[in-house]
Amino acid sequence: MKFRLDTQNGITVGIAELEGRLDASGSAPLQKASADWQTKTPFLVFDCSRLDFIDSSGLGAIVGCLRRSLENNGDLRLAGLTPKVAMVFDLTKARKLFSIFSNAGEAAASFGATPTAIQER
Amino acid sequence: MKTLIAIKEADCNWMRETLPGTQPLLAPLCNKPFVEYLIDFAILAGCREIRLLSDGPLSQIEEYCGNGSRWGIELTYANLHPSDGEPELLRKNRKFCGEERTMILSGCTFIDYDKTLDYRGLASIDSGGTIASCPGGSITLAGPLEPSLTDQPLPPVGLTPIGDLKSYCRIAMTTLETGSSRYVLPGYGGEPGCAIGRNVTISKTAQIHKPASIGNNVRILPGAVIGPSAIIGSNVIIDKGSTIKESIILDNTYIGEQLEIEGRIASKNTLIDPESGVTLAMQDPHLLAGINGGATALVLWRKIVHALAAALLLLLLSIPFAILYPLLRLRGKWQDVPSIPNAGLAESIASAFSLDRYPLLPGVLTGRLAIIGSRTHENRAANHTGTDCRPAVFSYAETEAWAATESDAAIVERYHALHSTPLGDIGMTIQALINRIHYRNPT
Numbered sequence: 001m002k003f004r005l006d007t008q009n010g011i012t013v014g015i016a017e018l019e020g021r022l023d024a025s026g027s028a029p030l031q032k033a034s035a036d037w038q039t040k041t042p043f044l045v046f047d048c049s050r051l052d053f054i055d056s057s058g059l060g061a062i063v064g065c066l067r068r069s070l071e072n073n074g075d076l077r078l079a080g081l082t083p084k085v086a087m088v089f090d091l092t093k094a095r096k097l098f099s100i101f102s103n104a105g106e107a108a109a110s111f112g113a114t115p116t117a118i119q120e121r
Numbered sequence: 122m123k124t125l126i127a128i129k130e131a132d133c134n135w136m137r138e139t140l141p142g143t144q145p146l147l148a149p150l151c152n153k154p155f156v157e158y159l160i161d162f163a164i165l166a167g168c169r170e171i172r173l174l175s176d177g178p179l180s181q182i183e184e185y186c187g188n189g190s191r192w193g194i195e196l197t198y199a200n201l202h203p204s205d206g207e208p209e210l211l212r213k214n215r216k217f218c219g220e221e222r223t224m225i226l227s228g229c230t231f232i233d234y235d236k237t238l239d240y241r242g243l244a245s246i247d248s249g250g251t252i253a254s255c256p257g258g259s260i261t262l263a264g265p266l267e268p269s270l271t272d273q274p275l276p277p278v279g280l281t282p283i284g285d286l287k288s289y290c291r292i293a294m295t296t297l298e299t300g301s302s303r304y305v306l307p308g309y310g311g312e313p314g315c316a317i318g319r320n321v322t323i324s325k326t327a328q329i330h331k332p333a334s335i336g337n338n339v340r341i342l343p344g345a346v347i348g349p350s351a352i353i354g355s356n357v358i359i360d361k362g363s364t365i366k367e368s369i370i371l372d373n374t375y376i377g378e379q380l381e382i383e384g385r386i387a388s389k390n391t392l393i394d395p396e397s398g399v400t401l402a403m404q405d406p407h408l409l410a411g412i413n414g415g416a417t418a419l420v421l422w423r424k425i426v427h428a429l430a431a432a433l434l435l436l437l438l439s440i441p442f443a444i445l446y447p448l449l450r451l452r453g454k455w456q457d458v459p460s461i462p463n464a465g466l467a468e469s470i471a472s473a474f475s476l477d478r479y480p481l482l483p484g485v486l487t488g489r490l491a492i493i494g495s496r497t498h499e500n501r502a503a504n505h506t507g508t509d510c511r512p513a514v515f516s517y518a519e520t521e522a523w524a525a526t527e528s529d530a531a532i533v534e535r536y537h538a539l540h541s542t543p544l545g546d547i548g549m550t551i552q553a554l555i556n557r558i559h560y561r562n563p564t
Binding site: 023055056083084087088090091092093 | 380381382385397399401403404408409
C-alpha cells in the first residue's frame with residue numbers, strides 16, 4: 001500500500017493506493033496503516049484502481065477506516081473502483097456509505113469543496 | 122409434419138461460464154428450459170414427432186425430456202457433426218423424416234411465438250426453404266407440402282438470437298413481462314405477472330412485486346423484496362432483507378442477508394453483470410453461495426461421525442455426570458455450571474468437562490442435533506433459518522477466540538457450517554471443549 005499526502009487543494013489529503021486482493025489477510029494491515037495515516041490527516045482517499053478483489057472482511061476494514069475518519073471529523077473517499085470491486089459495493093449496499101470518484105485526483109479535489117475542508121482552511 | 126431441433130456447442134459457448142455443466146437446451150429461460158419453448162412451438166406447428174440433435178452430450182437432456190410423452194409427442198435424440206448444415210441434417214436423419222414435411226429449428230435462437238395462435242399452416246406453405254432467420258439460427262422447411270389443417274393465415278414468426286449473456290437476460294426478462302398470455306410458463310399464479318412454483322415459503326413481511334417468477338423449493342425470508350422483474354430459480358434461498366430487482370437468480374443459489382441485486386445474474390457463488398459480462402466469484406458464503414442439493418451421502422456420513430463422537434462423550438462423561446449431576450442439583454448449583462468458574466470443586470469439575478452439555482448429547486444419537494454447529498443453547502439456531510444452520514451441542518464459535526459478539530459468532534458458525542468436514546468437526550469439538558475450559562478459567 002503506497003501512501004502519499006496531497007496538498008494541492010489547500011487541504012492535506014492522504015491518498016492510499018490499494019493493490020491486489022483485500023481479504024481477511026489484508027484487512028488487519030490496512031486497519032493498522034489507516035490508524036497511522038489518520039495521525040497525519042483525517043481526509044483520506046483510497047485509490048482502488050489496482051484493487052482486483054475484495055471480500056466482506058476487506059469491505060469491513062474499509063468501513064472501519066471510514067468510521068475512524070468520520071470520528072476525526074474527516075472523510076474517506078474512494079476512487080477508481082474496478083468493475084468487480086464495484087459489484088461488491090453494490091451488492092452489499094456499501095456504495096451508499098461512500099463518495100466514489102472515477103480517479104484519485106477527482107476524489108482529492110472534492111475535499112476542497114466540503115464544508116469541513118473549508119472550515120479547516 | 123416432423124421437427125428437427127439442432128443445436129451446436131459452438132452456438133452456446135457463452136453459456137459455459139454462467140451455466141457450467143448445463144446442456145444449452147436445458148438453460149433456464151424464465152424458469153423454463155430453453156428446449157421446452159422449441160418443443161412448444163413445434164407442437165403449435167402441428168408436429169408430433171421431434172428429434173433433438175446436438176454435437177454435445179445428450180444424456181442430460183434425455184434424462185429431462187424422456188420420450189416426450191409428457192407433451193404427448195414422440196421425442197428421439199441423435200448426434201450431429203459440428204460442420205453439418207441443413208442438407209446434411211436431412212440426409213443423416215432421412216429415416217426419421219421419411220417423406221414428410223420437416224421443420225428444422227437450428228441454432229441458439231428464441232422463437233417469438235404466441236401460444237394462442239395457430240402455426241399449423243407451416244406444413245402447407247411453399248416458402249422455398251427458410252421462413253425465418255437471424256444471426257446464429259433459422260427455421261427451415263423441407264419435404265413435400267402437406268394439406269392445410271387450418272384456415273387461419275400463418276402468424277408471423279420472429280427469431281431472436283441468444284448469442285450472449287446480455288441477449289439471454291433480455292429475452293428472459295421479455296418473456297417474464299409478456300408472461301403466460303403468450304408462452305406456457307411454469308408455476309401457479311392468482312394474477313397475471315406472477316408465477317410461483319411448488320414448495321415455496323414466503324415470509325409475511327417479504328414483498329413480491331410483479332412481474333416475478335419463482336421456481337420450486339424457494340424460501341423468501343422476512344423483509345426480502347422480490348421484483349419487479351425478478352426471476353428466482355429453484356432451490357433458492359433469499360435471506361432476510363435482501364432485494365432482488367431486474368435480476369435472475371439461477372437454481373441452487375443462496376442470497377445472504379441485506380443484499381441488493383439489481384440488473385445481475387446470480388448463479389451459486391457467482392455474480393454476473395450481463396451488460397458488461399463482468400463475473401465475480403464471491404468467496405463469502407454468507408453473501409452468495411451455492412446450495413448443494415446432492416449432499417445426501419455427506420450428510421449421512423456427518424451424522425454417523427457425529428453420533429460416534431457423541432456416543433464416546435456419553436460414555437466418557439457418564440461417571441462424572443452420574444456423580445456430579447445429582448450432587449449439584451441437590452445443592453441448586455447445576456444451572457451455574459456453564460457460567461460460574463471456580464465456584465467449588467464439584468462445579469469446577471462439571472464445568473471443565475462441559476457437563477452442562479451432557480443432556481444434549483443423546484440428541485446427536487437421534488439425529489436431532491449435531492455434535493458441533495450452531496448454538497442451540499442460546500436459541501439462535503431456532504431463529505436462524507439459512508442453509509448453514511445445524512443445531513448442535515457445541516458451537517463452531519466456541520472454537521475461535523475472537524468471536525466475541527453474536528454477529529461474530531454467526532459469521533464463524535456459517536463459515537464452518539459450509540466448509541467443515543465430518544472428521545474436521547471432531548477436531549473442532551475437541552477445540553471447543555478446550556476453549557470452554559480456557560475461557561471459563563482465564564489465567
